[in-house]
Structure formats: C-alpha cells, structure tokens
Amino acid sequence: MKSIVVVGSQWGDEGKGKVTDYLAQVADVVVRSQGGNNAGHTILFDNQKFALRSIPSGIFNPQIKNVMANGMVINPKQMLEELDGLIARGITNFQLFVSNRAHIVLPYHEALDGAFEQFKGDKKIGTTKRGIGPAYADKANRIGIRIGDFVNPHVFKEVLAETLNIKNMELKMLGLPQFSFAEIYNEYTEYAKRIAPYVCDTSLLLEAELKKGSKVLFEGAQGVMLCLDHGTYPYVTSSSPTGASVPLNCGIAPSYIQDVLGICKAYTTRVGEGPFPTELHNDLADYIREKGHEYGTVTQRPRRVGYLDCVALNYARRISGINHLAIMLFDVLTGIEKLKICYAYELDGQVINTIPATNYDYSRVKPLYIELDGWQEDITKVTTFAELPANAQKYLRTIEELTGVKIALLSIGPDRKQTIQLEELF
Numbered sequence: 303m304k305s306i307v308v309v310g311s312q313w314g315d316e317g318k319g320k321v322t323d324y325l326a327q328v329a330d331v332v333v334r335s336q337g338g339n340n341a342g343h344t345i346l347f348d349n350q351k352f353a354l355r356s357i358p359s360g361i362f363n364p365q366i367k368n369v370m371a372n373g374m375v376i377n378p379k380q381m382l383e384e385l386d387g388l389i390a391r392g393i394t395n396f397q398l399f400v401s402n403r404a405h406i407v408l409p410y411h412e413a414l415d416g417a418f419e420q421f422k423g424d425k426k427i428g429t430t431k432r433g434i435g436p437a438y439a440d441k442a443n444r445i446g447i448r449i450g451d452f453v454n455p456h457v458f459k460e461v462l463a464e465t466l467n468i469k470n471m472e473l474k475m476l477g478l479p480q481f482s483f484a485e486i487y488n489e490y491t492e493y494a495k496r497i498a499p500y501v502c503d504t505s506l507l508l509e510a511e512l513k514k515g516s517k518v519l520f521e522g523a524q525g526v527m528l529c530l531d532h533g534t535y536p537y538v539t540s541s542s543p544t545g546a547s548v549p550l551n552c553g554i555a556p557s558y559i560q561d562v563l564g565i566c567k568a569y570t571t572r573v574g575e576g577p578f579p580t581e582l583h584n585d586l587a588d589y590i591r592e593k594g595h596e597y598g599t600v601t602q603r604p605r606r607v608g609y610l611d612c613v614a615l616n617y618a619r620r621i622s623g624i625n626h627l628a629i630m631l632f633d634v635l636t637g638i639e640k641l642k643i644c645y646a647y648e649l650d651g652q653v654i655n656t657i658p659a660t661n662y663d664y665s666r667v668k669p670l671y672i673e674l675d676g677w678q679e680d681i682t683k684v685t686t687f688a689e690l691p692a693n694a695q696k697y698l699r700t701i702e703e704l705t706g707v708k709i710a711l712l713s714i715g716p717d718r719k720q721t722i723q724l725e726e727l728f
Contacts, residue, residue, distance in 0.1 A: 306728065307522070310525030329728065330516035332368050336522075336551045356370065356380065369400075381497070407432070408437075415433045520552070526543060528543060579644065609644055612645055613656065628711035629709055632698075638676040639676050676693060709724055
C-alpha cells in the first residue's frame with residue numbers, strides 16, 4: 303500500500319495541479335477531499351492547457367479512479383459544465399466516482415456569498431463568491447443537501463422545499479430576490495440524472511483500494527494557511543486543506559495516510575485579503591507576477607507576491623505533517639540579482655518562529671531575511687539537481703535547512719516533463 307497526500311503549504315495556488323498530474327502517471331486512484339469550485343488546478347501537457355475546478359486531476363488517465371469525496375461541496379451545474387468541456391476536448395474515457403455524502407452548492411448559496419461579502423465592505427474576506435462558504439455553513443447548520451438525497455428526485459423535492467423556505471427568508475431579510483422552488487427543482491433534477499451514475503459510497507471504494515495495495519493520491523485544494531481552524535482566520539476558506547483533514551473528508555482511517563507532500567512556490571503568493579508579512583510592492587513583485595502568470599485560475603485576480611516565507615512554511619509543516627516538499631515555479635526566479643528568504647519574524651521586539659493566532663499580531667510582524675545571490679542561467683531544460691547553477695542549488699538547500707524537510711520534486715517549467723524528482727515518492 304502507498305498513499306500520498308498533496309497539500310498546499312502556503313495560501314493556495316502553489317501548483318498542486320501539476321504535481322498531482324505528475325504523480326498521477328503512476329497512481330491508481332486520485333481523490334479530491336475538500337473544497338469546491340472555488341479552487342482551480344492548471345495542468346499543461348502535450349501543449350494543451352486544462353483548468354480544473356472540482357474534477358480530480360487524474361481524469362486524463364482512463365486507468366485512474368477519480369474520487370470526489372464526502373468533504374467536498376459540489377456545484378452540480380458547474381461540475382457538468384467542466385465535464386462537458388473535457389469531453390469536448392477529447393477526454394471521453396475516464397472513471398469518476400462521487401461521494402453520496404458530499405454536499406451540493408445551489409444558486410442561493412452563490413447569492414448569499416456575494417451578499418455577505420458586499421455587506422462586509424472594507425472587512426471583506428476576498429471570497430470567490432462561488433457559494434462555498436454558505437454551502438459549508440448549511441452543512442454545519444444541518445440544512446444542507448447531500449448528493450445521495452440530490453439524486454433521488456422524491457427525497458430532493460422534500461429537502462429542497464424545506465431548505466429553500468429557510469434560505470428565502472434569509473434572502474428576504476437581506477433585501478435580495480428569492481428563488482422559485484419549481485425553477486431550481488426542474489433544472490437541478492436534470493443535472494441529478496446525469497450525475498447519478500457516478501454516485502457511490504466512496505469511503506468503501508477507498509478502503510478497498512487501500513487494502514489491496516493501490517497507489518492512492520489525495521489531491522489538495524487551497525493551502526494550509528487557508529485552513530478554517532489553523533489558517534489566518536477569518537481570511538480563510540471554509541474547510542481544512544491540511545493533511546490531517548483527509549481521513550475525515552474521505553471516510554478512511556488516519557493510519558492509511560503515509561506521506562504528506564507539501565507543495566510550495568519558490569516564492570510566496572496570496573489571493574484575497576489578510577496579513578502577508580513578506581509581500582512586495584515594487585517592480586520585483588510585478589516581474590514575478592508577470593513571469594509566473596500569477597493570476598487566479600478561477601477568478602483571474604492578480605495575486606499578491608512576496609519573498610519565500612519559511613516561518614509560514616514551517617507552520618504548515620507542523621500543522622499538516624509535511625515530510626517532503628515540492629518546490630514549484632523555480633524557473634521564475636531566474637534573472638533576479640538578489641533573493642531573500644524569511645527565516646523568522648520580529649514582534650514587539652521579540653524574535654518568533656511561528657504564526658501568531660490573531661491577525662492583530664500577525665499584521666504587525668516584521669520579517670527577518672537571509673539574502674542570497676541569484677542566478678542568470680536558463681534552468682528550464684535541466685534534468686538533474688547537479689545541472690543547476692550553484693546559486694540555485696544553494697537556494698534549495700537553504701529551504702531544506704530552514705524547514706528540516708527534504709525536497710522531493712522540483713518544477714523548472716509548466717510542462718509535466720519539466721519536473722526533477724529528487725526523492726522517491728510512489
């Protein structure tokens with residue numbers, strides 16, 4: 303048996319899609335465990351670019367079982383649009399399994415998401431307004447609708463009537479238009495018919511695969527610093543993207559998790575609001591943003607850019623049990639004369655090595671840096687660590703020294719083939 307959890311070790315957008323796609327070439331099962339279509343994975347191979355939002359990244363390989371697990375919130379309309387888009391581009395032979403315990407996202411969730419964000423004004427979170435937060439809130443409030451009920455037209459009719467009554471009262475109180483039961487029911491029962499063939503108890507499927515020795519890849523969405531419990535609350539997502547959350551979100555025992563691979567950009571980015579100690583507001587930020595194409599996969603929002611933050615990276619390592627790293631977009635740093643890595647913070651005159659629990663404190667930390675010489679040589683065609691320029695090697699070794707974690711993968715370009723494997727994984 304071999305299982306690997308791929309987690310974002312920063313604020314999301316680290317390049318998890320490429321790593322998942324790379325590892326999926328030798329995997330038997332790829333699992334998406336949490337989040338919804340507020341996430342986005344960009345995958346490039348054979349000169350084709352695919353932007354996935356909720357479908358697992360193993361969908362391109364007909365031999366792989368792709369699982370959308372119970373920890374997800376799934377927008378049926380968007381899921382089918384994504385699937386139809388793949389089919390239109392020739393991805394027609396695939397295996398897809400959808401948990402009967404996953405919750406669904408409906409139009410009123412999106413309406414409420416946008417309204418709540420607007421009402422917060424200057425205190426907005428920076429949500430994608432895809433309805434993910436309100437869907438998870440309904441799950442916690444025990445008024446959500448699960449896939450198993452959704453694909454049963456009689457049960458769906460009953461639970462939708464009950465839930466929509468509550469949601470329309472909320473919308474009315476907020477001064478927003480209310481939704482017609484008949485319109486939602488008639489539209490979404492058609493989606494349910496198409497999704498029904500994929501629905502099963504994915505917990506049973508996963509345990510069976512793990513027991514028989516299959517290679518299972520658990521695909522992360524967002525990043526550890528956006529964890530609902532351990533991230534920079536309230537500027538977080540509505541679920542936990544940590545390795546620790548995978549057993550709960552997939553219905554398997556914690557003992558099945560063997561390896562946690564932390565995906566980390568060679569620098570740091572963040573989308574949305576919240577503290578960002580190493581953020582840059584200069585020409586270097588613009589250079590990295592343009593060279594790294596740092597715009598949201600789903601929203602196209604420009605990402606905030608900063609130096610690599612090893613305090614945040616070590617925090618993610620501790621919270622998520624990261625025991626290998628994948629350094630992404632390393633080639634983006636080529637051509638920069640001087641590079642910095644944050645190794646600690648200073649807060650109220652004290653040196654600290656962790657993330658403060660409150661944003662009041664976190665917004666006041668001063669990053670402390672190691673400065674390193676950059677490199678000018680093109681690294682996009684190298685195939686081994688030894689071929690890298692000496693300064694590039696030193697940058698990577700510094701990350702390992704500061705985190706105590708070995709780098710297993712190194713990405714030196716967007717294509718699947720532009721990946722150097724340094725440590726054995728699958």
